[in-house]
């Protein structure tokens with residue numbers, strides 16, 4: 108859907124969450140009006156009820172109202188919706204001419220009727236495209252934070268892994284993020300406010316990303332950064348900037364300003380292990396960051412392991428990775444505050 112892809116770039120993904128339900132409801136009512144009109148034209152009797160007459164113009168029809176409300180939102184001032192608005196106006200203009208003919212006992216103008224059917228078909232096709240787009244979009248993004256969800260970020264990771272396998276010089280780092288003591292936020296303010304906090308944290312994390320980076324909601328209070336074409340050193344510096352920014356940005360919850368921090372585990376994606384193992388390594392690094400006091404980043408540099416231990420770190424040998432990390436403490440350096 109290339110027409111709509113540029114729409115997605117401009118619009119906050121959360122805007123799409125409501126869209127699919129709204130389109131359905133508005134279009135159902137428009138469709139009922141179209142059916143009633145067809146029946147009246149076929150039977151040559153004005154079977155239109157008073158309720159039907161509530162839909163008899165662009166401004167009264169719920170679909171017209173929905174299109175105008177959508178266009179009022181600056182985010183949706185896009186040629187796609189302007190075109191939809193024009194089509195819908197045209198539909199009701201033609202429909203009203205046919206009703207006038209019917210009411211004045213004139214024969215149905217077949218050409219006009221064909222135009223009505225065509226306009227209705229074009230409207231349906233355009234709305235179906237929008238509906239599909241919004242359903243697909245909703246399934247790719249998390250409704251609380253507006254960030255990509257786990258399924259979508261898995262696709263990003265698979266793509267990065269594929270890119271690395273095609274071009275041995277390209278690389279990619281990942282960072283797993285877990286909010287510190289988030290249970291307390293829920294306990295103090297309740298789950299709904301906890302959701303607001305998640306959304307605000309997500310917004311801070313998102314504001315720190317480069318265009319080529321991705322940050323996704325990975326689980327409950329966990330997020331995942333995917334940082335293509337950056338060295339591990341670069342990723343450590345970049346993620347530590349994110350950590351500092353979050354700690355320095357007070358969030359507004361219930362008219363109170365609170366500070367939320369997070370811990371970060373960083374590692375590389377690598378060609379000789381699958382994505383799952385890299386995530387596991389990021390999780391181990393995150394565990395270290397938590398263990399060392401939270402609000403810090405830790406990393407595991409896979410390139411610094413010996414060949415034998417690299418096989419353990421890559422998950423090829425089922426040995427307790429944590430034990431090995433303790434042994435190799437110097438290879439797993441934590442960035443202190």
Ligand SMILES: Nc1nc2c(ncn2[C@@H]2O[C@H](COP(=O)(O)OP(=O)(O)OP(=O)(O)O)[C@@H](O)[C@H]2O)c(=O)[nH]1
Pocket residue numbers: 251285286287288289290291293297298299300301302305326327328397401
């Ligand atoms: N409001 C809200 N809370 C969530 C959501 N998903 C997970 N949580 C909460 O996140 C909290 C995670 O708590 P814990 O795993 O104990 O960790 P923590 O309190 O963050 O402590 P540390 O991670 O050890 O620093 C739990 O209270 C979950 O209920 C969500 O979608 N919304």
